[in-house]
Amino acid sequence: MDFALTDEQEMLRATARQFVADVCPPERAKEWDEQHAVPRELFEGMAELGWFSLPFAEEDGGDGGSPLELILIAEELGRASFDIAMCYIGVLIPGLTTFRWGSEAQRVFIREQVMTGRHRLAVAMSEPDTGSDAAALRTQAEDRGDHYLVNGQKAWCTGGGLPDTTIATYVRTGPREPKHGGISLLLVDPKTEGIEIRRTPTLARHILGTNEVFFKDVVVPKENLVGPQDEAWKVMLSNLELEKVIITGGYLGAAQATLDEMLKYSQDRQAFGRPIGTFQSLAHAMADLQTEIDSARLLAYRAAWLLAQGKPCTREGSMAKLKGSETYVNAARLGMQVCAGQGFSTESVMSFRYRESIVATISGGTSQIQRNGIARSMGLRTY
Ligand SMILES: Cc1cc2nc3c(=O)[nH]c(=O)nc-3n(C[C@H](O)[C@H](O)[C@H](O)COP(=O)(O)OP(=O)(O)OC[C@H]3O[C@@H](n4cnc5c(N)ncnc54)[C@H](O)[C@@H]3O)c2cc1C
Numbered sequence: 001m002d003f004a005l006t007d008e009q010e011m012l013r014a015t016a017r018q019f020v021a022d023v024c025p026p027e028r029a030k031e032w033d034e035q036h037a038v039p040r041e042l043f044e045g046m047a048e049l050g051w052f053s054l055p056f057a058e059e060d061g062g063d064g065g066s067p068l069e070l071i072l073i074a075e076e077l078g079r080a081s082f083d084i085a086m087c088y089i090g091v092l093i094p095g096l097t098t099f100r101w102g103s104e105a106q107r108v109f110i111r112e113q114v115m116t117g118r119h120r121l122a123v124a125m126s127e128p129d130t131g132s133d134a135a136a137l138r139t140q141a142e143d144r145g146d147h148y149l150v151n152g153q154k155a156w157c158t159g160g161g162l163p164d165t166t167i168a169t170y171v172r173t174g175p176r177e178p179k180h181g182g183i184s185l186l187l188v189d190p191k192t193e194g195i196e197i198r199r200t201p202t203l204a205r206h207i208l209g210t211n212e213v214f215f216k217d218v219v220v221p222k223e224n225l226v227g228p229q230d231e232a233w234k235v236m237l238s239n240l241e242l243e244k245v246i247i248t249g250g251y252l253g254a255a256q257a258t259l260d261e262m263l264k265y266s267q268d269r270q271a272f273g274r275p276i277g278t279f280q281s282l283a284h285a286m287a288d289l290q291t292e293i294d295s296a297r298l299l300a301y302r303a304a305w306l307l308a309q310g311k312p313c314t315r316e317g318s319m320a321k322l323k324g325s326e327t328y329v330n331a332a333r334l335g336m337q338v339c340a341g342q343g344f345s346t347e348s349v350m351s352f353r354y355r356e357s358i359v360a361t362i363s364g365g366t367s368q369i370q371r372n373g374i375a376r377s378m379g380l381r382t383y
Pocket of ligand 1: 122123125129131133156157158159205210359362363364366369372383
């Protein structure tokens, strides 16, 4: 067993850390969040570094980056904020899925537009009545020969309102029974007639933003179908583990940065004539948190290793997502206690971390759903 990073991986991490320091330090991420900004320098900077092509195989026009390398970037971006990490991760998964299952024309689109960072992808799976129970989706795409006619409503489509974005939309093309059949994946241009996008007001995650998408008699050409009609459930599952593992990187970076910030504060801030970090109650809580972060990191790196070996990692991916997301919530909660009144001020980065962290155990599959998966892998039946 070897825990060391290669020289290239160390260099990649150093580059990503410098990128965050130069382009999106946490204070700037907080400002962007408050202004609901679309920071071009962030997206262009990531594209210039070649990160959007990193996960694709070299023979496909990419750079053959491993899951661990994607985690390393996500961790560093997560130090700025999880939302910043999602500005990167959010494009990778639908890009990889489209490339794997798509037609030749769709592959050219991914290679020329998405890998170069000129164009983004967002995912619309959830609906107002279906979140965890994703396969119960109802948005209907009626087969009209050379096109589909789409009607329905999507919810929580993150990044779907940004310019130059295509929405990877899961729709029902077949009967609702069996539940996981009859689902298809369409690439939808949000500027198509009949589509309306409404931004959902949220506590945080304002850079990418999340949206409701309304479809009224929307014509989507047949060539926009990704993978086989009615079989998109397996298309969606094909990158689910990778998604869980990379987003865990974002949580880890955010949790570590939160701890680093409270640690520094605890060494500077004095009470009763000594730094507050020397009070054992706070010192032990921070020691526990570092232990928790390291545990989550090891879970994520193990899952990344399994993925790189082509081995199954459903259970390990869920463990990583569960522990990583809960650790970020715990870190932000402790950060508020350590920074106390200073943290509660909305001028503080800690208050931003607190707002942002709370949704970690919800988006990307809730903690309960991760625990269900882990329990199932142990032979326990859950509902
Ligand atoms: C910020 C944000 C960004 C998102 N981005 C996207 C996106 O880009 N694209 C997209 O398609 N979706 C996105 N989502 C949707 C996200 O995937 C869902 O919110 C999530 O899956 C939970 O669904 P829900 O909110 O409908 O909660 P529900 O599914 O209604 O769950 C409510 C509660 O019941 C629990 N529960 C449900 N079923 C079970 C069960 N079987 N066992 C135990 N407990 C259960 C849940 O854990 C939760 O606590 C996003 C959500 C948020 C908040």
